[in-house]
Each structure stands twice: as C-alpha cells, then as structure tokens.
Amino acid sequence: MNYHWIKIFDNQTELESLIPINTIIVFELRNEKICVTQTQNGFFAVQDKCPHNGASLSKGFCNKNNEIICPLHRYSFNLENGKATSGGAFALKTYPIQSKKNGVFIGIESKWWEM
Ligand code: FES
Numbered sequence: 001m002n003y004h005w006i007k008i009f010d011n012q013t014e015l016e017s018l019i020p021i022n023t024i025i026v027f028e029l030r031n032e033k034i035c036v037t038q039t040q041n042g043f044f045a046v047q048d049k050c051p052h053n054g055a056s057l058s059k060g061f062c063n064k065n066n067e068i069i070c071p072l073h074r075y076s077f078n079l080e081n082g083k084a085t086s087g088g089a090f091a092l093k094t095y096p097i098q099s100k101k102n103g104v105f106i107g108i109e110s111k112w113w114e115m
Pocket residue numbers: 050051052053054055070071072073074075
C-alpha cells in the first residue's frame with residue numbers, strides 16, 4: 001500500500017502535549033477529515049464521519065475499551081481496526097501514525113491515479 005505521509009506535529013512531545021489521553025482532535029488532510037486521539041493503548045487516527053449517519057466522531061469520546069463512541073446514536077468503533085463493536089457492518093477507515101526524528105506523520109493511502 002502506498003501512502004502520502006503528512007506531518008502533523010514536529011515531534012512526539014508536541015503530539016503528547018496537544019493530544020492528551022481521551023482528547024480527540026480533527027485534522028483535514030488531503031480532503032479527508034481525520035480524528036486523532038490518544039488512549040491507554042497509544043495514538044490512533046480514524047475517519048471523522050460516522051458511517052451510520054454522518055455525525056462528527058470528534059464530538060464523541062473514547063472509552064476504556066479502546067473504542068471511539070459516536071455522539072449521535074452512540075455506536076462504538078474499535079480504534080485499532082475501525083470495526084463497529086456495537087453491531088452492524090459499519091467500519092471506520094483507519095490511518096497509520098508514525099513518529100520519526102523529523103516529526104509525527106499520518107499516512108493517507110494514495111489514490112489509484114496517483115500511483
Ligand atoms: S451517526 Fe453515528 S451512530 Fe448514528
């Protein structure tokens with residue numbers, strides 16, 4: 001899989017201070033709205049738009065089961081694989097996060113026409 005790696009922070013310290021545990025920040029990168037959050041299990045990035053009815057997951061919250069909860073109808077999604085954990089065949093798109101010497105990056109899949 002090919003990714004565009006987009007820098008979101010200058011370093012890991014900045015990431016940790018600006019996204020403390022259970023905070024959700026939304027980024028708009030390459031026309032995709034992406035929620036970035038930190039839980040006890042690490043940092044995760046998933047699509048912002050709920051696949052059920054389009055609410056912004058950035059207005060929801062995370063729980064101790066490493067799930068993000070939609071603010072509208074409370075569907076829950078596993079932050080690691082994006083799968084709905086409250087029933088239904090819904091799934092969130094997930095994005096890899098990499099922390100390197102020169103910054104923290106989110107990977108966005110290249111479109112087929114960009115390869
Ligand atoms: S819009 Fe998210 S659960 Fe309905």
